[in-house]
Amino acid sequence: xxxxxxxxxxxxxxxxxxxxxxxxxxxxxxxxxxxxxxxxxxxxxxxxxxxxxxxxxxxxxxxxxxxxxxxxxxxxxxxxxxxxxxxxxxxxxxxxxxxxxxxxxxxxxxxxxxxxxxxxxxxxxxxxxxxxxxxxxxxxxxxxxxxxxxxxxxxxxxxxxxxxxxxxxxxxxxxxxxxxxxxxxxxxxxxxxxxxxxxxxxxxxxxxxxxxxxxxxxxxxxxxxxxxxxxxxxxxxxxxxxxxxxxxxxxxxxxxxxxxxxxxxxxxxxxxxxxxxxxxxxxxxxxxxxxxxxxxxxxxxxxxxxxxxxxxxxxxxxxxxxxxxxxxxxxxxxxxxxxxxxxxxxxxxxxxxxxxxxxxxxxxxxxxxxxxxxxxxxxxxxxxxxxxxxxxx
Ligand code: GLA
Numbered sequence: 047x048x049x050x051x052x053x054x055x056x057x058x059x060x061x062x063x064x065x066x067x068x069x070x071x072x073x074x075x076x077x078x079x080x081x082x083x084x085x086x087x088x089x090x091x092x093x094x095x096x097x098x099x100x101x102x103x104x105x106x107x108x109x110x111x112x113x114x115x116x117x118x119x120x121x122x123x124x125x126x127x128x129x130x131x132x133x134x135x136x137x138x139x140x141x142x143x144x145x146x147x148x149x150x151x152x153x154x155x156x157x158x159x160x161x162x163x164x165x166x167x168x169x170x171x172x173x174x175x176x177x178x179x180x181x182x183x184x185x186x187x188x189x190x191x192x193x194x195x196x197x198x199x200x201x202x203x204x205x206x207x208x209x210x211x212x213x214x215x216x217x218x219x220x221x222x223x224x225x226x227x228x229x230x231x232x233x234x235x236x237x238x239x240x241x242x243x244x245x246x247x248x249x250x251x252x253x254x255x256x257x258x259x260x261x262x263x264x265x266x267x268x269x270x271x272x273x274x275x276x277x278x279x280x281x282x283x284x285x286x287x288x289x290x291x292x293x294x295x296x297x298x299x300x301x302x303x304x305x306x307x308x309x310x311x312x313x314x315x316x317x318x319x320x321x322x323x324x325x326x327x328x329x330x331x332x333x334x335x336x337x338x339x340x341x342x343x344x345x346x347x348x349x350x351x352x353x354x355x356x357x358x359x360x361x362x363x364x365x366x367x368x369x370x371x372x373x374x375x376x377x378x379x380x381x382x383x384x385x386x387x388x389x390x391x392x393x394x395x396x397x398x399x400x401x402x403x404x405x406x407x408x409x410x411x412x413x414x415x416x417x418x419x420x421x422x423x424x425x426x427x428x429x430x431x432x433x434x435x436x437x438x439x
Contacts, residue, residue, distance in 0.1 A: 055105055056431070059109050059172070059173065060078045063110075063169060063171050063172075064439075066111070066125065066169050066171060067111035067112070067113070067167070067168075070123055071113070071167045071169070073113050073167065074113060074439075075111040075112060076112065076197075076438065076439055077110075077111070077113070077193055077197055077436055077437065077438055077439065078110070078111045078437050079109070079110045079193035079434070079435070079436035080189060080435060080436075081107060081184075081186075081187075081189035081231050081232075082103035082105070082108075082174070082185060082234065082431055082432075082433065083103070083181050083182055083231070084101050084180060084181045084231055085101060085104050085387060085396055086099055086226065086230070086388065087100040087101070087239060087261075088327070088330050088331055088334045088385070089226075089242070089327060089328070089330070090386075090387065090388070091323065091324070091327070091357070091361055091363065092224075092324060092328055092331070093224025093225055093226040093244045094223060094244075095284050095301045095324050096245040096300060096302060097301065097324060097331075098241070098242065098243055098244070098327075098328045099226050099240075099242045099244070099331060100241055100252075100334060101229075101234070101239070101242060102230060102234050102239045102240055102254060102430040102431075103230050103430065103431050103432070103433055103434075104180065104428035104429065104430065105429045106172070106185075106428070107173065107185065107189075108171075108174055108182065108186050108188075108189045109170070109171055109172050109189070110169065110190060111169050112166050112167060112168040113167055114164045114165065114166050115164070115165035115167055116165075118134065118135060118165045119132060119133075120134070120153065120162070120165055120166055121166075122149055122168045122169075122170065123168070123170065124145050124170040124171070125170065126170070126171060126172065126176065127145050129143060129146075134165075135153070135162050141218075144183075144219075145170075147214075147218045148183060148186045148187050148218070149190055150218065151187070151213070151217065152190040152194065152210075152211070152214055153190075155214060156198075156200070156210065160195075160200040160202075162198060166197065170186065170189075175265070177269040177392070177393070178265050178393055178394050179269075179387055179389065179392070179393020179394045180263070180388070180393075181227035181230070181388070183219075183227075184231050185231055185434075187211035187214050187228060188211055188228055188231040188232055189434060191207050191210055192232075192435065195207060195436070196438060204232050204233065205247060207232060208232050208233075212224075212225050220274075221274055221277055221278065222278060222281045224244060225244060226242070226244075230242070230433075231433060231434050232433045232434050233249060235251050235432060236429075236430060236432045237253070237255065237430055238251035238252060238254050239251070239252045241331065241335050252335060252338055253338075254430040256338075256341075257341070258401055259343045259382070259398060260400075260401050261397065261428065262396075262397050262399065262404060262408075262425055262427050263387070263394040263395065263396055263397070263426055263427075264394060264395045264397060264411050264415075264423055264424075265394045265425075265426075266365075266367035266368055266371060266392050266394065266395075266415075266421070266423065267421050267422070267423060267424065268365070268391075268392040268421070269391070269392040269393065270365065270391040273392065276362075276363060276390070276391060277389055280320060283317055283320045284301070284317075284321060284324060286317055287312060287317040287318070287321045288300070288321075290317070291308055291311060294311050295311070301324065302328075304321065304325060306322070306326075309321055309322060319359075319360040320360065323356045323357065323360040326352075327353060330349045330352060333345075334346055337349065343382050344382055346382065346383065346398055347382025347384075347398045348382075348383055349383070350382075350384055350396070350398060351372070351383040351385065354372050354384065354385030354386055357386055358386075361390075363386075363391060364390055364391075365390065365391050367415075367419060367421075368392070370414075370415065371395045371411060371423070372384050372385060375395070375397050375399075378406050378407045379403060379406070380399050380403025380407075381398070381403060381407060382399060383397070383398050384398065404425075407425065408425040411423050
């Protein structure tokens with residue numbers, strides 16, 4: 047008699063990466079760290095303004111296999127980029143490609159509080175699609191920070207870990223992003239959505255199961271360079287709005303003290319629109335959580351669509367490709383709603399539809415998008431999975 051043993055998707059990826067590590071370094075791995083990408087149901091461009099979001103980690107991971115070396119050198123290969131780097135603690139390092147900036151940032155920030163006592167080899171690979179807006183870069187940061195914490199027995203907690211990863215974005219990528227991506231990658235739970243409050247840095251879990259309904263992503267396959275500069279512009283605009291309102295109103299100290307009625311005090315239309323998005327988007331997170339509880343998927347769909355229009359018109363972070371994918375979704379029966387997801391200017395839309403409509407949705411998107419933009423879109427489903435973890439082998 048035999049036992050049929052099926053490895054989970056994640057275990058398979060880890061085993062595959064461990065084998066790649068052995069092939070590259072001729073040594074057995076001692077650690078394997080895995081960090082997932084994320085989706086976000088609603089609550090976009092709210093994290094850096096201490097608002098609310100509803101993300102979960104998905105079954106796409108960055109995997110890092112690693113083992114100590116006899117010297118103090120850190121050798122890292124990244125298969126998805128086809129390149130490698132060598133970092134020597136105490137010596138200066140000049141990053142060449144952007145993935146090496148993430149790794150450099152992680153290593154240097156880690157050393158501010160903890161010691162890297164020995165060199166190591168590492169092999170990075172995974173299946174988080176790059177540039178699709180599902181946070182492949184946060185997954186690299188979180189995977190490496192978990193590896194360092196485990197390998198060098200650092201004592202910091204998970205919140206410190208994600209904040210360390212955010213520092214990489216701020217200091218090494220020069221983008222003042224919030225904590226959405228890293229937090230979701232670290233704290234998610236299989237089968238759950240998170241309702242995440244960036245003011246208190248706390249979260250609740252809600253059941254991700256939706257009966258006859260499901261989520262699918264549709265990829266524009268575009269990622270615009272200006273995403274970074276527009277992101278910084280939005281951070282500055284909303285901060286300017288808060289500053290103006292807090293000078294005028296004693297009761298306003300932070301973003302969460304602002305009410306819709308207060309926006310009338312703002313002279314600048316653009317700034318008013320940006321804050322209008324923030325306030326209504328936070329409310330949409332509450333409303334979506336409530337609609338979920340009531341299993342009212344039609345209402346969830348409506349909220350998604352409202353969110354999209356708000357990002358398109360008030361926050362101005364959408365693009366023609368994203369708008370087209372949302373409008374195309376409307377043509378499909380059983381599609382309840384959808385919106386652009388993530389930072390914007392490319393990446394994916396997230397769509398809520400009946401399971402029986404997935405085939406029709408996929409066919410319509412692929413056909414219409416190719417006809418309009420000459421680009422082959424990609425439609426994919428996902429599972430909500432547990433957050434990042436590093437195993438000692
Ligand atoms: C990017 C950033 C996140 C968040 C989203 C928009 O993914 O990295 O911090 O601001 O955009 O919600």
